[in-house]
Amino acid sequence: MKSYDWGVQVANRHDAKNTEEFIYRAAVELMAARGYHGTTLRDVARAVGLQMSSIYYYFPSKQELLLAIMRRTMRDLRAFVEPPISAEGSFRARLTAGIRAHVLFHADRRLETLVTDSEIRALEGENRDEIIALRDAYSGLFLEVLEAGRRAGDFTFSDAHVATNALMTMCAGVAVWYQPEGRLSLPQIAEEFTRLYIRGVAASPAQPE
Structure with a gap:
């Protein structure tokens, strides 16, 4: 099995094809470390170097x-x-x-x-x-x-x-x-x-x- 215990790959974060996956990976790492309520969408956006509007395009809400x-x-x-x-x-x-x-x-x-x-x-x-x-x-x-x-x-x-x-x-x-x-x-x-x-x-x- 391939490991999914990732670090966010900053160098490739703006590859449009992979944007949704990078958001997903960052959210997994943040929520595992801080919990759902301790993680904001702004935290996720910051982790992948995106604007909040880009996060909303892929995921309308944190829920x-x-x-x-x-x-x-x-x-x-x-x-x-x-x-x-x-x-x-x-x-x-x-x-x-x-x-x-x-x-x-x-x-x-x-x-x-x-x-x-x-x-x-x-x-x-x-x-x-x-x-x-x-x-x-x-x-x-x-x-x-x-x-x-x-x-x-x-x-x-x-x-x-x-x-x-x-x-x-x-x-x-x-x-x-x-x-x-x-x-x-x-x-x-x-x-x-x-x-x-x-x-x-x-x-x-x-x-x-």
């Missing part, structure tokens, strides 16, 4: 900019995780593959996932409803595998929704503390997450596949 970040992040997250978690194989193998992909995405796209996970409270009205629906549909991929695995006797837990929410919360946290120069590689971290979770829900002490 629309936040929504664009969350839409893209949720779309790309699902596109990355759905193939492995939906592939042929045992429920343990599918869940393991889904957890790995989820962790890898959250670490590699850490600033976008930080904004998406932490600023949903800043969305208004229908915008919030839309992103919550996307989030619920995404977590439903894991819920389906967990429920089916429990029926098959592969997993054991009391409530599938609690098990799913615990998984989402645990794995999303990697975006907060992961550093590429850290002691463990990202694949090693993803592997450890799968071991911890699969051992917790497994009906027997077998290793994750």
